[in-house]
Every structure is written in structure tokens, then in C-alpha cells.
Amino acid sequence: MYGQIVRDGLVNVTGIEDLGLTSPVLQRTSDAFFKEISPFLLHFGMFVPTIIGQCTPEQQAKWLPLAMDLKIIGTYAQTELGHGTFIRGLETTATYDASTEQFILKTPKLSSYKWWAGGLGKTANHCIVLAQLYTKGVCHGPHPFIVQIRDTETHMPLPGIKVGEIGPKLGFNTADNGFLGFEDFRIPRENLMMKNAQVTKDGTYVKVARHGKLTYGTMVFVRVMLVSDMAYCLAKAVTIAVRYSAVRRQSQPKPDQPEPQVLDYLTQQHKLFICISTAHAMKLTSTWLWNTFTGVLADMRDGNTDTLPELHALSSCLKAISTSDTSALIEQCRFACGGHGYMYSSNLPALYSFATATRTYEGDYTVLLLQTARFLVKSWEQMDEGKPLTPTLAYLEQSRNGSQVSWDDSPEGIVRGFDAVAAGRIGACVKSIRKHINNGMDYEDAWQMTTVQLVGAAEAHCRAVICRVYRDETARLTAGCSPGVKAVLDQLSTLYLLYWALERTGDLLRFSSLSERDIENLQARYEALLLKIRPNAVGLVDAFDFRDEVLMSTLGSYDGRVYERLMEEALKTPLNREPVSDSFHKYIKPMMQGKL
Numbered sequence: 060m061y062g063q064i065v066r067d068g069l070v071n072v073t074g075i076e077d078l079g080l081t082s083p084v085l086q087r088t089s090d091a092f093f094k095e096i097s098p099f100l101l102h103f104g105m106f107v108p109t110i111i112g113q114c115t116p117e118q119q120a121k122w123l124p125l126a127m128d129l130k131i132i133g134t135y136a137q138t139e140l141g142h143g144t145f146i147r148g149l150e151t152t153a154t155y156d157a158s159t160e161q162f163i164l165k166t167p168k169l170s171s172y173k174w175w176a177g178g179l180g181k182t183a184n185h186c187i188v189l190a191q192l193y194t195k196g197v198c199h200g201p202h203p204f205i206v207q208i209r210d211t212e213t214h215m216p217l218p219g220i221k222v223g224e225i226g227p228k229l230g231f232n233t234a235d236n237g238f239l240g241f242e243d244f245r246i247p248r249e250n251l252m253m254k255n256a257q258v259t260k261d262g263t264y265v266k267v268a269r270h271g272k273l274t275y276g277t278m279v280f281v282r283v284m285l286v287s288d289m290a291y292c293l294a295k296a297v298t299i300a301v302r303y304s305a306v307r308r309q310s311q312p313k314p315d316q317p318e319p320q321v322l323d324y325l326t327q328q329h330k331l332f333i334c335i336s337t338a339h340a341m342k343l344t345s346t347w348l349w350n351t352f353t354g355v356l357a358d359m360r361d362g363n364t365d366t367l368p369e370l371h372a373l374s375s376c377l378k379a380i381s382t383s384d385t386s387a388l389i390e391q392c393r394f395a396c397g398g399h400g401y402m403y404s405s406n407l408p409a410l411y412s413f414a415t416a417t418r419t420y421e422g423d424y425t426v427l428l429l430q431t432a433r434f435l436v437k438s439w440e441q442m443d444e445g446k447p448l449t450p451t452l453a454y455l456e457q458s459r460n461g462s463q464v465s466w467d468d469s470p471e472g473i474v475r476g477f478d479a480v481a482a483g484r485i486g487a488c489v490k491s492i493r494k495h496i497n498n499g500m501d502y503e504d505a506w507q508m509t510t511v512q513l514v515g516a517a518e519a520h521c522r523a524v525i526c527r528v529y530r531d532e533t534a535r536l537t538a539g540c541s542p543g544v545k546a547v548l549d550q551l552s553t554l555y556l557l558y559w560a561l562e563r564t565g566d567l568l569r570f571s572s573l574s575e576r577d578i579e580n581l582q583a584r585y586e587a588l589l590l591k592i593r594p595n596a597v598g599l600v601d602a603f604d605f606r607d608e609v610l611m612s613t614l615g616s617y618d619g620r621v622y623e624r625l626m627e628e629a630l631k632t633p634l635n636r637e638p639v640s641d642s643f644h645k646y647i648k649p650m651m652q653g654k655l
């Protein structure tokens with residue numbers, strides 16, 4: 060299995076090398092080689108980006124050609140057995156020895172072992188290691204080091220290195236996630252990635268970057284990328300589910316009528332059409348986020364880090380919500396396919412196992428929403444002090460006078476309704492924190508007592524951002540479309556707004572003038588819209604344009620030969636090589652004969 064995956068991975072990455080890492084075609088079709096993950100994903104997904112983001116130009120000149128020419132294979136080892144979220148709590152140490160101009164890497168105890176890095180188990184021979192940097196007896200916090208862990212000729216672990224695979228997981232089982240421990244392992248001073256902080260030969264620590272969190276830059280980059288990855292992943296799942304639902308016929312709602320396509324059931328449309336809309340919403344939002352990200356990078360190149368906090372807040376909540384929505388909606392696609400959706404050959408289980416992992420790695424859902432909440436509360440307090448708000452929080456102004464937003468069920472009105480919900484929920488958090496403080500709590504405890512509400516407020520803010528971006532970008536992009544295309548894309552964006560308005564009626568009742576009659580109208584409009592979208596449903600997923608080799612699904616192939624493909628895959632199962640398994644003779648027959 061591992062050998063096959065590495066072989067496929069090399070075919071894939073040499074394609075990337077030929078056409079360039081940024082080639083979306085190859086980045087996307089890499090999953091035509093794997094049902095799960097390439098063991099080289101971390102090399103390109105984090106090792107290379109970290110060299111670019113955390114190394115000086117001189118260090119890049121040394122390491123980047125080696126990495127891009129695949130002369131070294133890397134990964135990103137930050138998480139430890141004992142710490143993943145709390146990076147400041149990482150236990151691996153890198154202590155500078157001025158007498159030899161080296162850092163000594165140590166794994167003080169079991170919980171300090173690096174754990175999880177993709178490709179670390181058996182593939183990588185180098186890795187980025189996040190370790191607590193000590194020099195002259197002072198700890199300067201976690202810093203990135205580039206470390207060779209295996210001999211590039213023999214691939215044997217170097218002396219002082221303990222490395223291996225962490226074992227089977229829910230998914231990602233072709234990523235050979237590994238563990239790594241150091242026993243007084245020495246690396247040259249120059250292996251500290253010195254773009255944001257340096258250690259001179261005599262051991263003096265020099266802080267370069269103005270912002271203390273630039274070390275975390277790779278995580279921001281990957282979080283931004285993951286939003287786009289989720290749109291892609293969900294688009295594949297809904298392509299499979301809609302095509303299968305067009306082939307599958309089941310039940311007889313009317314006597315003497317043929318069994319209908321299950322896609323004709325309103326409940327099936329309710330399960331699946333929001334998946335089509337969400338894939339579009341996340342794709343458009345990811346492009347908007349990428350443009351925001353590149354703008355902040357440009358600011359930072361000019362020495363201005365003022366826009367970084369908003370980017371961190373946006374990338375945190377959008378990564379959390381896109382991965383959470385995608386995991387839930389891919390499972391919904393699986394549910395919509397009945398028993399055959401549970402077949403590994405449908406590819407829905409693998410898509411789900413990938414998406415649900417993404418809700419955890421690169422920052423746990425709850426933790427990242429709390430990061431966003433931290434920014435939201437700070438922004439509210441700045442608004443109270445009369446300071447300007449950042450662009451994505453402009454809607455807070457409307458809440459300043461505390462008046463309730465009047466409900467308007469036009470698309471723009473619904474977007475304003477979500478702004479009001481976000482503003483109201485942030486305001487409620489601020490009120491809760493202040494109440495706890497007035498009752499004698501310190502700020503940290505008051506914050507902790509409000510965290511359930513803070514997670515909700517961050518989700519509401521993120522939903523408001525997605526709704527606004529989806530609607531605005533759809534309007535912008537369809538301006539030049541034919542009326543027919545514009546009508547269908549407007550239907551999808553309106554469906555997204557109506558779906559979430561119905562999901563959040565409690566919040567809308569609390570923070571807008573929404574009435575029960577308004578809710579009835581929303582429900583009626585939503586159901587009518589499902590019927591309008593039905594004729595275009597298959598065309599809409601065909602428009603995602605996935606080749607069968609990329610979908611790798613018995614249920615979702617373009618030719619619709621579902622039952623034939625299911626049987627073809629079944630017959631390939633090793634258990635079907637012989638009519639009678641030898642377990643019959645070893646165990647079942649003796650048992651039947653009372654001989655066990």
C-alpha cells in the first residue's frame with residue numbers, strides 16, 4: 060500500500076515540478092492519483108511555503124532549489140503528543156551552544172515528541188521543527204528550525220533521531236503521519252529560519268519582525284488554502300450524490316406510477332441543493348479571502364502589519380466554518396445515497412474522512428472561532444471608543460444605536476439581517492463579559508464564562524461575511540452572463556440565503572423584526588426555489604467538470620452505470636478470488652461440527 064502510494068505520489072509531484080507548484084490543474088488532479096492523501100502533501104503544502112515565508116533570502120537560496128527539485132523531502136512538525144493548539148506550550152527545546160555555533164534539539168519527555176506531521180513517518184528526510192528557542196539562558200518562545208532527520212542516501216534516521224509512523228487513522232491513511240524525538244541532536248546555527256528572528260554567532264537574540272506572530276504565517280496561508288480545498292471537496296461529493304440521485308429510482312408515491320428518480324423528492328433536493336450553493340459560496344469566498352491575504356502580504360512587505368489581525372480573524376473563522384460545513388454536508392451527501400453511499404467505492408467515505416480531519420488540523424474549530432471572537436470583542440470596544448472599524452466589521456456601526464433592524468426578505472435584506480444577528484451576538488458577548496467583571500470576576504474568567512456565546516458570535520460573523528461576499532460576487536460575476544446563466548446562479552445564491560435564514564430564525568427573531576408570517580413566507584419561497592433548481596441540478600454538478608478519474612466513484616461516474624460499476628468493484632474484492640474462503644475449513648466447519 061505505502062509503496063504504491065509513493066510511486067503514484069512521485070508521478071504526481073514530477074508533474075507538479077514540470078508545470079509548477081502553483082498549477083491549479085496539478086494541485087487539483089493530485090487526487091486523481093489518491094483516494095486519500097499524497098505522502099508529499101506536506102512537502103508542497105507546508106515545507107516549501109515555510110521556507111518561503113520564514114527564511115532569509117540567503118537561506119531560501121540554499122533550501123528552496125533543493126526542495127523544489129525534490130532533492131530533499133520535507134514536512135512540518137509543530138504539534139506534539141502533549142500540545143497542538145497551544146503553540147506557546149510546545150516542549151521541544153533548541154538551546155544555542157555558542158562554543159560550537161550549534162542548536163541542541165531535545166525532546167524532554169514523552170509528551171514532547173513531535174506527533175502528526177504528514178510524511179514524517181517514512182517519507183520525509185527533512186522537516187521544519189517548531190521548538191522553544193533558548194540562548195544565554197533565556198527562552199524566546201517557539202521558533203522554526205529546518206532539520207535533516209534521515210540520511211539522504213540510505214534514508215536511515217540520523218544518530219539522535221527517533222522517528223516512525225503513528226498508525227491507522229479515520230482517514231489520511233496514505234499520508235504516513237509520524238512521530239519524531241531528539242536526543243541532544245545538534246544542528247548548525249544557520250538552520251534557525253531567520254526571517255523574523257535571528258541568533259548571532261555569540262548567541263545574541265535579535266528580533267527582526269515587528270509582529271510577534273509572523274512565525275505563524277504558514278498556518279494562515281494553509282487556512283486560506285483550505286477554504287478553497289473545501290469548496291472543491293464538497294463539489295465532488297455533491298456531484299456524486301446528485302448524479303446518483305438522478306439514476307436511483309425508489310418507492311411509489313402514486314399508485315400505478317413508475318418509481319420516480321429520488322432527485323424528484325423535495326427532501327432529497329433539500330439535502331443536496333444547499334451543497335451545490337455552498338460549494339459556490341465557498342469558492343467565491345475563498346477567492347475573496349485569497350485576494351485579502353495577498354493584499355496583507357503586500358502591506359507586510361512594506362513593513363505594515365496593521366491589517367494582519369483582521370486577516371487572522373477572517374482566515375480563522377472561514378477555515379473553521381468552511382471545514383465544518385463541508386464535513387456536515389458531505390455526510391449529508393452520503394446520507395442521500397442510502398446504503399451505496401456507505402460503500403468505499405462511492406468515494407464519499409474518503410471525501411468525508413478528509414474533510415472532517417480538516418476541521419481539526421491547521422487549527423481546531425472551537426479554538427479558531429475563539430480567535431475570531433477575540434478580534435470581534437476588541438473591535439466592539441474600539442467602536443465604543445470612537446475608533447474606526449475594519450471593513451469586514453463596518454456593520455457593527457448599525458448596532459451602535461441599538462435599534463432593531465426591520466426585516467426585509469429581499470436578498471440584500473437577508474444579508475442585512477445576518478449583519479444584525481452578528482452585531483447583536485457580539486454585543487451580547489461584550490455585555491456578558493462586563494456583567495461577570497462587575498460581579499467580581501477577572502477578565503480571563505469572565506471571558507471563559509462567555510466562550511460558548513463567543514463561538515456563536517464568531518460563527519454568526521463568519522456567516523454574515525460569507526452571505527455578503529457570495530451575494531456581491533455573484534452579482535459582479537453574472538453581470539456579463541446570459542440571462543439564463545444569471546438566473547440559475549442567482550437562484551443558487553438566493554437558496555443559500557433562504558436556507559440559512561431558516562436555519563437561524565431564532566437569531567433573526569431576536570435581532571430583527573422578523574415575524575412568524577415572515578418565516579412562513581421564507582419557507583414557501585425556499586420550497587418553491589428547490590423545484591425551480593431541480594431541472595438544472597444535474598447540469599449544475601456537470602458544470603463542476605470533474606473527470607471520472609478524479610471523482611473515483613461508482614455512484615458518480617458520468618455514464619450513470621451505477622449498478623454495473625458497483626458489481627465490477629465488488630468482484631475485485633480479494634475475498635471474491637475464491638468461492639470458499641479457507642477460513643471455512645479452518646474455523647467455520649469445525650465449529651459447525653462441534654470441534655472448536
Ligand SMILES: CCCCC/C=C\C/C=C\C/C=C\C/C=C\C/C=C\C=C\C(=O)SCCNC(=O)CCNC(=O)[C@H](O)C(C)(C)COP(=O)(O)OP(=O)(O)OC[C@H]1O[C@@H](n2cnc3c(N)ncnc32)[C@H](O)[C@@H]1OP(=O)(O)O
Nearest residue numbers: 089097099100103104144145146272275284371420421422
Ligand atoms: C502533492 C500535491 C499537493 C500539492 C499541494 C500544493 C499546495 C497546497 C497548499 C495547501 C494545501 C492545504 C492543505 C495541505 C497542508 C496541510 C494539511 C495537513 C497537515 C496539517 C498541518 C497542521 O495541522 S500544522 C499545525 C497547526 N496547528 C495550529 O493551527 C495550532 C493552532 N493554535 C494557534 O494558532 C495558536 O496557538 C492560538 C492562536 C490558537 C493560541 O495561541 P496563543 O499563544 O494562546 O495566542 P493568543 O490567543 O494569546 O493570541 C496572541 C496574539 O497573537 C495573535 N495571533 C495568534 N495566532 C495568529 C496568527 N496565526 N497570525 C496572526 N496573529 C495571530 C492573536 O490574535 C493575539 O493577538 P492579540 O493579542 O492582539 O489579540
Ligand SMILES: Cc1cc2nc3c(=O)[nH]c(=O)nc-3n(C[C@H](O)[C@H](O)[C@H](O)COP(=O)(O)OP(=O)(O)OC[C@H]3O[C@@H](n4cnc5c(N)ncnc54)[C@H](O)[C@@H]3O)c2cc1C
Nearest residue numbers: 135136137138142143144175176177231416420421422425
Ligand atoms: C489528519 C491530521 C493531520 C495533521 N497534520 C499535522 C502536521 O502535518 N503537522 C503538525 O504540526 N500537526 C498536524 N496535525 C495536528 C493538528 O494541527 C492538531 O491536532 C490541531 O492543531 C489540534 O490540536 P490538538 O490535537 O492538540 O487538540 P487540542 O488542542 O488538545 O483540542 C482538544 C479539545 O480541546 C479544546 N480546546 C483546546 N484549547 C482550547 C481553548 N483554548 N479553549 C477552548 N477549547 C480548547 C479543543 O476545542 C478540542 O475540543 C494534524 C492533525 C490531523 C488530525
